[in-house]
Amino acid sequence: MRAVLVVNPKATTTTERGRDVLVRALGSEVDLAVEYTRRRGHAAEIATRAAADRVDVVVTLGGDGTVNEVVNGLLAGGRTADEAPxxxxxxxxxxxxxxxxxxxxxxxxEGTGVILEALRDKRYRRIGLGTADGRFFTFCAGLGLDAAVIRRVERARVKGSTATPALYLKSLFAQFLVGSDRSHPMVTLERAGESQKTNLAMAIVQNTAPWTYIGGRAVNPNPKASFDSGLDVMGLHALTTPATVRTAGQLLFGGEGPHGKQVVTLHDLGEFTLKSERPQPFQLDGDYVGERESVKFVAIPGALKVLT
Structure with a gap:
């Protein structure tokens, strides 16, 4: 079995010694090539080459951004789960x-141990993915406030800050208080044959649950979201302080997800479009990817094989 290990050398929770241990462990099970990413987009290039070379497995060592790039590289050119590594x-x-x-x-x-067992047992799972204007995402996308927060975090990291829960909370408060036009909701959700959902201040799209974590606590706008179903959406009509505090409390401490007059939730959607009256911050899998006025989302069932 041939495999490629894609390593983000800036991954926050590993060391050079740890990476060496991983390489030796994987190399004992498969014919392994190791590639280190050097810039944004490089992981996608490596994965595209690996798929063209017909390797069996591509392993990522990095964060969610590295995974997203590799997934898009593996499935580039319309490859199916059966055609891609x-x-x-x-x-x-x-x-x-x-x-x-x-x-x-x-x-x-511990994750390495699970992967080694899956390789020995040839244990795979097919999962669905989402696409946003043709780009795959694995677990979430967002238009509006959450993407603006991620943009703040990424700018802080460029200046030397570490991506901690405290940094995300600080960025959220700063964006909410001074960075957002909260009085004029501008986002509309459109889907064929259904009435529009208008006057949304933000929208979170999930391909699975949870949406994210704060430390060890899962944050679940759409608890029913699953790799085995379509896409789920939570939108907020208003970002007033009382409504936002109430929704935040439901996100952190409510098991059933947010609810109330200001909340719109939709489950298991196959295709829809988010549109805004003016460009809004946009994120995919926790990475800020610019501003958008319109994004088309499509759920792709069984798009990828993963070892678990």
Whole structure:
């Protein structure tokens, strides 16, 4: 069996010694090539080459951004799950939502053990993915406030800050208080044959649950979201302080997800479009990817094989 290990050398929870241990462990099971990413987009290029070379498995050591790039590389050119290499994920980022949603351990060493067992047993699972204007995402997308928060976090990291829960909360409060036009909701959700959902201040799209984690606590706008169904959406009509505080409390402490007059939730959608009156911050799998006025979403069932 041939495999490629894609390593993000800036992964926050691993060391050079740990990476060496991983390489030796994987190399004992498969014919392994190791590639280190050097820039944004490089992981996608590596994965595209690996798929063209017909390797059996591509393993990522990095965060959710590295996983997203590799997935898009594996499935580039319209490859199906049967045509593309399988994906294995060793958690190495600060949050690792995708790996944890698959049920993998948070610790990279324990995660490596699971992957080695899956390789020996040839244990695969097919999962559905979402696309946003043709780009795949594994667990979430967002238009509006959450993407603006991620943009703030990424700018802080460029200046040397570490991506901690405290940084995300600080960025959320700053964006909410001074960075958002909360009085004029501008987002509309459109889907064929259904009435529009208008005057949304923000929208969160999930391909699985949870949406993210704060430390060890799962945050679940759409608790029913699953790799085995379509896409789920939560939108907010208003970002007033009382409504937002109430929704935040439901997100953190409510098992059934947010509810109330300001909340719109939709489950198991196959295709829809989010439109805005002016460009809004947009994120995919926790990475800020610019501003958008319109994004078309499509659920792709059984799009990818993963080792679990």
């Amino acid at each position: 399988a994906l294995a994920v060793v958690p190495g980022g600060s949050t690792n939502v995708f790996a944890r949603a698959l049920g993998l351990p948070r610790d990279w060493a």
